[in-house]
Amino acid sequence: MSTLVKNIIRFILFILVQVFVLDKIHLHQMVTPYLYFLFILWLPFNMSRTWQLLLAFVYGFTLDSFRHNPGFHAAACVLIAYIRPYLINLLIPQEGADENYEEPSIKSMGGFLPYFIYVAVLTIIHHGWLFLLEAWQFGNVWYFFAKTLLSTVISLLLIIITELLFVRKQKFRTNTV
Amino acid sequence: MRNIFLFIRRYFNLLFFLLLQGFCIYLIVHYNKYHNAVFSASANQLTGKVNEQYNKIEDYFHLKKTNDSLVKANEKLYNKLKADFQLPDTLSKAMVDTIKVDSLTQYRKYNYLQATVIENSVNTQSNFIVLSRGKAQQLKEGMGLVDVNNAVVGITTMVTDDYAVVMSLLHKDSHISGKLFKGGETGTLNWDGKTPNIISLTGIPKSAKVVKGDTIITSGFSTTFPRGMLIGFVTEVIPEKSTNNYLIKFKTAADFFSLQYVYAIDNSQQEAVNQLLEKAKQQAK
Known part of the structure; x- marks a missing residue:
């Protein structure tokens, strides 16, 4: 399957799962299960930064239009799309691994730990920025911290389950073939 | 350069x-302001279609609950039938009719319009409800909404041809006026954005007698809701230290977690009242 088709299917599936499955679950007022931003974490390595930003904006805006609050998720998505390349550069192990593989995964990042750090950092940034924007009007610092932390834990749990359920086969690409 | x-x-x-x-x-x-609650009509139409498809499936899982609440609502209505009441015999007493108006014709003030909820959220700080009924089916902006048991749900903020978006009570900018059923003191509803189904009522003076379990109803001071629609039941009364008011927390009578059908209230006198208000405001200038 080509990368374009795969990502279009992911775009639609992640939005539908977020809006019609995860948003219907009321765990606790402090916890909102978010999984949709995994789409941005899984974008291909070789995509240009400008396109990543634009796609993240469109993606966040799509979720916002389902929730009738324009701007919130778009802002958080654009932020993680901007930070993503820097984080990949920091965490990628050997020279050129981002050219041998298509997209970030446990295999292409060289082990569970770098991938987990990559996911965890972006999740905290996404949730932190989102809840900060939401709480702008009535600030309660401890409420904000607790909500960010608890939601991050749930999101990470969901991401791990997703990774275990849907194994992404990734071919090792070389120039020599 | x-x-x-x-x-x-x-x-x-x-x-x-x-x-x-x-x-x-x-x-x-x-x-995020009240009137611009929804950004574009086209996005609303598109997401409305998707939500409608989803709702067709989801409806089946709520059928029993919906049925139960409808039976209860029916029971209430049956008990209001004129046939159940006996009128006192007025023929035995001679009275002079001084009213010049034809007292036999009645004027309808409120009209109830049924609508299906196709999307509803409770877990953000500004929640909206989407209805699959719009301008083409007589829905207007600024209409009050009640659930099947006449408990207040929200006010419509934006109406497209086939869909309407409602700002639910669980929205931090939603400020409907509420009244204590017993004492009659009026205050304003506010939602702090934390627990769904728990809303606070402010502006009730400490002289009012409030206890846990008291009923809160609509005041009827605005044109959106008739007087006496059920809003909720008091769960907690907190005296505010700096003011002379109580902060009253209450549980909403409408269950926002399982809304399926709502009624929009069309006030036929709304336009006339609003025009009068406009005139009064212009004269004051």
């Missing part, structure tokens, strides 16, 4: 990022 272009090319991604963030924050600040 060349340096400016070089600068833009070098930092294009950062500038593009800042531009997008700025645009998002502009959207958040600008569109």
